[in-house]
Amino acid sequence: MHFDCRPVDASFFESAPMRFENSIEIVATPARVFAILADGPSWPEWFHAMHKVVMTSAAPYGVGTTRTVSLAAVTVEEHFFRWEPDHRFSFYVNGTSMPLAHAMAEDYLLEEIAPGRTRFTYTVALEPNMAVALGGPFSRMYFESMFKSACEGLKSHVEKS
Numbered sequence: 001m002h003f004d005c006r007p008v009d010a011s012f013f014e015s016a017p018m019r020f021e022n023s024i025e026i027v028a029t030p031a032r033v034f035a036i037l038a039d040g041p042s043w044p045e046w047f048h049a050m051h052k053v054v055m056t057s058a059a060p061y062g063v064g065t066t067r068t069v070s071l072a073a074v075t076v077e078e079h080f081f082r083w084e085p086d087h088r089f090s091f092y093v094n095g096t097s098m099p100l101a102h103a104m105a106e107d108y109l110l111e112e113i114a115p116g117r118t119r120f121t122y123t124v125a126l127e128p129n130m131a132v133a134l135g136g137p138f139s140r141m142y143f144e145s146m147f148k149s150a151c152e153g154l155k156s157h158v159e160k161s
Contacts, residue, residue: 003095021124040053046157051072078093087110101132
């Protein structure tokens with residue numbers, strides 16, 4: 001079954017009813033971190049909630065790229081609306097296999113804070129459906145844990161590579 005989500009733009013990161021932001025310092029250049037982020041199929045190596053990532057657009061990737069992400073209980077279709085090599089990319093969710101949200105977007109920002117050091121800021125914005133909204137603090141704790149774990153996984157993966 002497929003559940004549509006509505007497209008959003010960058011303003012959604014400020015207006016969404018649920019917002020999660022994690023920031024972590026990584027010992028690597030923004031270019032190195034971006035190269036790992038741009039390699040969709042490798043994400044399950046560090047984003048442990050993911051089982052599989054399939055790029056559904058041909059390379060080279062950029063604005064308009066699409067991919068499908070499989071997690072334990074849900075499959076998510078994503079559409080990239082911002083792609084700034086070595087600095088940032090963002091996508092919104094086109095649809096999911098379970099009714100989780102009316103709209104959802106993610107932003108991945110890389111900032112060089114010193115030579116060979118990058119601040120990675122991961123922001124997720126969500127307009128939840130009723131079931132997720134009714135989950136209140138439990139839904140929030142689940143998402144917060146997953147997104148924080150992803151940041152820590154990326155840091156560990158980059159720094160050991």
